[in-house]
Amino acid sequence: MTLTDGTVVTYPAGAVSSRGTVVHVADAGEGRWAVVLDETAFHPVDTAWPDQPADRGMLRVGDAELSVIDAVVGATQGDGLLLGPDVPVRTGTDGWTFVVAHIVESGAGVAVGDTVDVTVDAAYRAALSAGHTACHLASLAFDAALAGAWRKEVQTDALGAPAFDALAIQESRILPDGSRDVYRIGKSLRRKGFDPAALDDLDALAARVDAQLAEWIAAGGAVRIERDGEALADRRAWVCELPGAEARIPCGGTHVASLHELVAATVSFEAAPMDGGLELVMTTTAERV
Numbered sequence: 062m063t064l065t066d067g068t069v070v071t072y073p074a075g076a077v078s079s080r081g082t083v084v085h086v087a088d089a090g091e092g093r094w095a096v097v098l099d100e101t102a103f104h105p106v107d108t109a110w111p112d113q114p115a116d117r118g119m120l121r122v123g124d125a126e127l128s129v130i131d132a133v134v135g136a137t138q139g140d141g142l143l144l145g146p147d148v149p150v151r152t153g154t155d156g157w158t159f160v161v162a163h164i165v166e167s168g169a170g171v172a173v174g175d176t177v178d179v180t181v182d183a184a185y186r187a188a189l190s191a192g193h194t195a196c197h198l199a200s201l202a203f204d205a206a207l208a209g210a211w212r213k214e215v216q217t218d219a220l221g222a223p224a225f226d227a228l229a230i231q232e233s234r235i236l237p238d239g240s241r242d243v244y245r246i247g248k249s250l251r252r253k254g255f256d257p258a259a260l261d262d263l264d265a266l267a268a269r270v271d272a273q274l275a276e277w278i279a280a281g282g283a284v285r286i287e288r289d290g291e292a293l294a295d296r297r298a299w300v301c302e303l304p305g306a307e308a309r310i311p312c313g314g315t316h317v318a319s320l321h322e323l324v325a326a327t328v329s330f331e332a333a334p335m336d337g338g339l340e341l342v343m344t345t346t347a348e349r350v
């Protein structure tokens with residue numbers, strides 16, 4: 062295996078440990094090193110859509126234990142390795158190879174060909190997985206609650222409702238047991254037919270979203286990740302069984318295996334005026350069994 066084979070990732074199936082072989086070690090600047098393995102269970106933060114943060118954990122190389130201080134996507138066209146913010150293209154872009162770069166404080170003693178045991182902080186991962194599943198459910202419940210606010214036909218979400226989330230989202234961050242999504246409601250959304258008056262009573266809106274979330278979680282549907290292949294760059298989707306429907310959303314993150322793992326998920330909203338409209342923050346909180 063070499064750098065241009067890309068990294069096989071096992072976290073979509075829920076792995077929190079793995080064994081791999083070092084295929085590349087690069088200077089990551091500021092005294093840090095990037096270690097690339099042929100295979101890893103370590104989830105890196107994506108560059109273009111950094112919603113789920115990197116896992117925490119360590120690499121064991123022989124007798125040495127190296128704390129992983131960050132994990133980013135690396136990309137190459139065969140000559141050199143670009144890391145994180147320096148990657149100029151979206152993960153999966155043709156003509157590039159994508160790898161997981163484990164960032165460590167010192168690369169001393171790590172060489173191409175070494176065997177590395179990867180250990181992910183399983184408790185932190187589980188909290189992020191719960192937060193990420195709750196984030197997707199909340200976005201669908203929010204779209205459903207706003208379905209009546211559209212005066213024109215627009216693209217629809219995984220359940221067939223007008224896709225407010227996809228059309229208005231600016232930033233999404235997965236947190237341990239929750240998420241924070243930022244939406245902008247401005248001129249372009251109004252031009253697409255969205256009536257901002259639907260956001261006048263945010264407490265009532267949150268209550269409707271919470272009621273939908275409670276119904277879905279009580280049904281305890283299975284959750285799985287479908288993928289086109291095992292490489293970091295292969296397309297993946299979150300698939301969740303909901304009463305009467307199966308929701309499918311493109312997603313590179315990690316998730317619970319069943320909604321039975323959640324007790325509840327609830328949302329709260331905060332709105333602030335912005336130039337020409339409104340910025341709305343939806344905070345989702347998940348409670349695990």
Ligand SMILES: [Zn+2]
Pocket residue numbers: 193197299311312313314
């Ligand atoms: Zn996702």
